[in-house]
Amino acid sequence: MGTKRHFRIWRGDESGGDLQDYQVEVNEGEVVLDVIHRLQATDAPDLACRWNCKAGKCGSCSMEINGMPKLGCMTRMSTFEEAETVTVTPLRTFPVIRDLVTDVSFNYEKARETPAFAPPAGVAPGEYRMQQVDVERSQEFRKCIECFLCQNVCHVVRDHEENKQAFSGPRYFIRAAELDMHPLDAKTDRKEYAQAEQGLGFCNITKCCTEVCPEHIKITDNAIIPMKERVVDRRYDPLVWLGSKIFRRGQVPQTSVTSASHSGAVHSHAAPGGVHSHAGGSHDPATEAQAQAGVNWHREVPKPTAPAVDDNGKLPLTELTFDRAAAPSPFGDDVQFPLPPEHLNFAHPEQDKH
């Protein structure tokens, strides 16, 4: 039942190495790690490879299989064509020790720098009370088996050794998010820390980490983006800034970017064909109706005006003849910000009370 298959495995150490060819027997139902073990027992007893549980639970046997970062124990041989050559190389982001074993100490250093759980003051052991729904968000991140595939695939450090100093990587962003969402963690600056010390800003959300996660943790969507939004919300978001100018309030209710406690806000990325609202981001029909009702559709809207023309009755189309430098405002050059409130299709949720 076994067939001979062609493997190419990187052999070498920090001074260099190359891919070596092996013909090795493969049986039905086996995974790549089984094949590596067979090689160790036959052709290559000193082939270096980490492994422990062989069940996808410990995250030791991380390697790159045909260029994809994967766990050797979770990659079934049946996913390859019979004639396909399987190429196995060590993780590229970390320095090679020998063969498939790399020096992953970068990750342990970053782990040590991430501030630990801060127990709540005055709550005795045995008195912790939390609801299942609240612990579940952090529990998703605690599924992490520390295989470091996300760290390996992240392009911020994959080919940029110089970024390793300032960048902790996806594994430690989910650690920060986990503690941030822990119902009883007493530290309140997890997100600011992630931005200032862990290099969260380097991440530009390419989602490679999520794609390779063998535990299927939604690293980008559930940890990185919420952490970024929460940071952005308070400090950098231009919409929030604009809103505060317009309404002279600290916060804009029901804008699409808001603190994660307004979890309804994520709905604003409407599905195609969905209800589009100027009144906020909600798809809740009641809210929608209320918002519609609050808008004065009969307000006086400035009449459209014809553009200025030159002596020949034409638009001044060239920069040479135009009366100002740079591109015109998409809103029209004659529009002054801030707009008067009555010109906006905005309904304050509490407008009925006024």
Next chain:
Amino acid sequence: MTTTNRIERHHYDVVVIGAGGAGLRAAIEARLAGKKTAIISKSLFGKAHTVMAEGGAAAAMGNVNSRDNWQVHFRDTMRGGKFLNNFRMAELHAKESPQRIWELETYGALFDRTKDGKISQRNFGGHEYPRLAHVGDRTGLELIRTLQQKIVSLQQEDKAEFGSYDARIKVFAETTITELLLDGEKVAGAFGYYRESGEFILFEAPAVVLATGGVGRSYKVTSNSWEYTGDGHALALRAGATLINMEFLQFHPTGMVWPPSVKGILVTESVRGDGGVLKNSDGKRFMFDYVPDVFRKQYADNEAEADRWYSDPDNNRRPPELLPRDEVARAINSEVKAGRGTPAGGVYLDIASRLPAEEIRRRLPSMYHQFKELADVDITKEPMEVGPTCHYVMGGVEVDPDSGAAYGTVRGLFAAGEVSGGMHGSNRLGGNSLSDLLVFGKRAGGHAASYADQLTSRPKVSIGAVEAAVETALAPLQRDTGENPYQLQQDLQAVMGDLVGIIRREGELVDALHRLAELRERVAKVSAAGGRRYNPGWHLALDLRNMLVVSECTAKAALERQESRGGHTREDFPAMDPKWRRVNLVCALDGDTVRLTHKPLPKIRAELIALFDRAELAKYLTDEELADFDALAEEAGK
């Protein structure tokens, strides 16, 4: 020639060998006691075999059923161990587990919750009430990560105070200890090598805690990782300590048998706790035929009652699928032997027809995930193929129950977790291992620290011992005529799996001892190709001698014990014998050979034995012991 003065040396107060649950808990305790502590990990930090534990940690918190308390837990543990347990360890374990679990929450652990926000507890084989604190089915991972993160937080405190993370607690990852070094009878240090570089390393320390786990790699079908080569058992023996109960190995009843790549990997017992049933190839739910008399009172004898139990446990008896592990393993073995097994030699474990798919995914997420990814089997649609796999060794270093200090001639050696013996008697209940790690890890770490404190002078490492250790370690690399270590391991696994497996016979055990003696000759001449840098062949060659001596202990003790009890089944002595309950078999090393002696079990304290019914005790105790019990009862009645 390697001169010993070129070897990297470290000085510590306490060296903990092993970075699983017990090792990390011990190290935390030693560090909290102010001791400079080293943790030696054979793998990377956080990869220990503890991550594999799925079901949960047993602790009588009474969150789900308020009738639970330490007395009930103690009773269940003794019952599960067939009364061969060290009663004092079972008592300490039952009393202290809740505090150890609550403590984990202060380290940041997030267990699943009850409706009122407490730690949720689940049912498990052999536990009278729902008792296992759990996180889905990845409790072991939660435990190891929590302890790992607690160590990081201690290191952060040290960094703030002393300017270095490693000031008082340091993890030596991918480091293997090959020898304990003694000064007379006192532990003086430990010698080993970095796996990455192959360089040697010497720890000078007055106290060593062994937390190296078990011995499963000596078996063909096992759920254990490569690390489980009995290092701690062998180190203890060579240092003059003793092992007890080595004949008792737990074969987990439900390991995967198909596909071959994952043979041996466990299917957690919570599959059965949540409603999964075992069927043979005729489709019959066969466990009703295998309820032993001692369990008739607690287990249902028909499907209707068994099925009602899941929703109304107070008024119905438990389904027989939740019998202790040894009973289930034996039942499956019998079915397969009778020709009613699956093509791959197991039986069917069916949850698909018992719960809606959505519910299965919610309750058993990593089981679902594991089967889908590893075997392309959808457990919400089809049954699993399962059979017994070598899972846990009840036997281990004979220790003082309160302190974890090893008996025998050695001083300054402590043991906790799977490597220690006595706590679980002849069979361990599921869920008791995680709480065992915490309770006795803490105790061993604390007592190692106070032992180091009370020493007036530091034991010295002798140069001669280090030179000998270097020579032994390098020997396989310097030979090129010996056998391949992988071949030797396979042969050892075949001997243990075929002849000292789940069902044992005198003739086979005698045969096994002959073969082990032959293997000993061959292992002494093993050779490893390649250099010292991360060379798995060399590492295995060094582990082989540990696996061999531990296997000898198991085979000798299994031959000696002429009865069947818990994790030891003799086909030629199928019954439990009360006379044997009073005996622990103790292994010690006499030069190179394993010496076996009988030792009486300590007598259970009066107030603890009084927790049991006379009728139940009658199944385990001798007439003489029962007369004692009656006298006690009479006195209490006056």
